[in-house]
Amino acid sequence: MSALTPERSAAPPTRHPAGPEPAARPGRRAARRQRWPAVVPFFAFLALCFGLPAGTMVYGALTVTDPDTGRSHFGLTNIGDSLQGAYADGLAGSLRLSLLGAVLATVLGTLVAQAVVSSGRPALRKLVVSASGVFANFSGAPLAFAFIATLGTSGTLTRLFELQRAGFSLYTFTGLVLAYLYFLVPLMVVTVLPALDGLRTQWQEAAASCGATRGQYWRHVGVPVLLPSLLGGAVLLFGTAFASHATAAVMVGSSVQLITVQIANTLAGNVIVGQENLALAMSLNMVVIALLVMAVQIPLQRRSARWLG
Structure with a gap:
């Protein structure tokens, strides 16, 4: 009986309410106030x-x-002139x-990245990723001189x-597109490789077990997920090519009408008296287009992360 005494005398465990304590909210607010000074330098x-x-x-x-x-x-005279x-x-x-x-x-870029993923060779993947990272950043005047x-x-x-x-002829619109592809294709390879890695092998196996061909798998599963x-x-x-300036300025100059080259010429003083701010108006047009590009890209990134995360 003495062995049972501790069990009888033991107090039942105290149950706490499931809801948060009243003092938790003030504590969270205080923690948030303490974190605000850390982001002040960033802003x-x-x-x-x-x-x-921008202002x-x-x-x-x-x-x-x-x-x-x-x-x-x-x-709005400058903005109107920049659109005429x-x-x-340009x-x-x-x-x-x-x-x-x-x-x-x-x-x-997607074809190259898919070939690298399908090869299953880590050495080839490292080589392609390293080369793509270098070529994607090789633009501007050095790239123009190399093509010339x-x-x-x-x-x-x-x-x-x-x-x-x-x-x-290199000094035409076609030659300029060829030069731009030199750094755009590697950039696409680096961008799309993680998405291709996110495709599950089980999806292709399940499609094959249901009688689907490889083309049907890509048409109904792979491409919609990667879209x-x-x-x-x-x-x-698009945004990278739209903002590029040095390659076009060195290679074609003013023979191909581009807004980046026109902004540079306007800032150099090649304008009529009273139109000194025309370059700022053209820059504002580029900023508006860049904001539209960002407004399209951010939702696409979130949806891609939801499918392939």
Whole structure:
């Protein structure tokens, strides 16, 4: 009986209510207040490096100077002029170049990435990823000089294969697209590889067990799952090509109408008196297009992460 005494005298366990304690909410609020100072430098950096230049650009784009009196006032004259004549052609040329380069790079980059994933060779994958990372960042003036030395009028391949007789010229819209593909295709390879790795092997095995062919699997399972990632990559390539300047400026100059080259020429002072802020208006047009690109890309990334996460 003495052995049972501790069991009888033991107090029943105390049950706590399931709901949160009243003091928990003030504690959470205090913790949030303590974390706010940690992000203040980040917001200060955004305001200084992004907010101030953006505000200056908007202010300048909306400022119109009278060439006769020299007085300034707010208006939409600069923005209207930036969407007319040669400036409208430059904006259309940049959009056409970016769209064509993004579509071609998306197709080619996806095929290369799928070949790397299907090979199942880690050494080949490391080599392709490393090379793609280098080539994706090799743009600008060095890339233009490399193409001029290779495919220019006196380039090595031009003389070797006599490309001029075939009507090929590097200093055209087609040559510019070819140069842009040099860094857009590797960028697409790096972008789409994680999405291809996210495809489950069980999905293909289940489709095969149900009698589906490889083409039916890709048409009904693989491509629909990869579509958000492919579209997101295409949008990223479009934005990259749209913002590129040095390659086109060195290779074709003003022979191909592009908005980035026109902005550089306008900032250099090649404008009529009273249109000094025209470059800021064209820059504002580019920022608006970039914001639209981001508005499309972010939902696509979230949907891709939901499918392949």
